Amino acid sequence: MVISDFITISISFLSVIIAGLATLQARTAALAAKQQVEQQRLDYESAQQPYVWADIRPSSIDGQMLQLVVGNSGPTVASNVIIRINPWPDHVERHHQLLIEALERFNKGHASIAPGRELRWNLGVGHELLAGTSKDRLCRVVINASGPFGPVEELSYALDMNDWRGSTGGALGSLWRVEKALDRLTIATAKPRRTEDEDI
Structure with a gap:
């Protein structure tokens, strides 16, 4: 084997390595692009x-x-909205029936809530509900709903009516x-006002 053959084989070998590295880099770039497109679709x-909430x-x-x-x-209609609040929030007796009926409907599943809509x-x-300091008023809220792309991720958080203690209300x-x-x-x-003629 002469030196020229050795140089030719070395160059061929280096060309194969460079081509392999280029292919690997192209595959990596293609995979990254595919992942980016998938992430954009998910976003x-x-x-x-x-985005359904209770407060x-x-x-x-x-x-x-x-x-x-x-x-x-959120920007789209929420359907099959299920909201569970446990325990039910404190309330005065005169509002009991309507509140309990609403909470029971949400436990079973509310048909839909349009974007921007609020139900109250x-x-x-406040002074009726928050009298006394030692009462625990913490309740857990769990919300499930569906949107145009399927079920929304379950939302779960705590509401504490005691957070309102000492706050100022205003319209x-x-x-x-x-x-x-x-x-x-x-x-x-x-x-009716009396006129001057009536005074005479």
């Missing part, structure tokens, strides 16, 4: 799913009434107090 589907919030009308609020903040049930005024952004003042003004101006 798109996730962004299009509904305890003050009424937007007067800021004093605490309400159980269920809503869908009164629990009671921010509401014209409720203005409406009530106008009602009183209307009643006051509708009363």
Whole structure:
């Protein structure tokens, strides 16, 4: 074997190694591109799913009434919405029947909740519900729903009504107090007044 044959064999061998490395790099790039496309598809589907939640919030009308609020903040309709709250949130007796009926419907599965929709049930005024300091008011919320791309990942968290203790309520952004003042003004101006002729 002459030196020229050795050089030719060495160059051929190096060419095979370089081609193998290039093929490996191309496969790695193709796999990364495929994974990126799959991740983008999953991100798109996730962004299009509904986001159903349950919370305890003050009424937007007067800021004093605490309400159980269920809503869908996602961009699509949530279907077969099942919400389990255990134990049921504290509430005053006058709101018991409507609240329990709603919670039982959600335990069985609510047909749908449209995007941006909120459902509200009164629990009671804050000072009625939060009297006393030692009572445990923690409840667990578990939410299941489906969207256009199938079931949404189960959401589970704790709600504690004691978190509202000491907070200030207010009807921010509401014209409720203005409406009530106008009602009183209307009643006051509708009363018959005595004229000067009647005084004579």
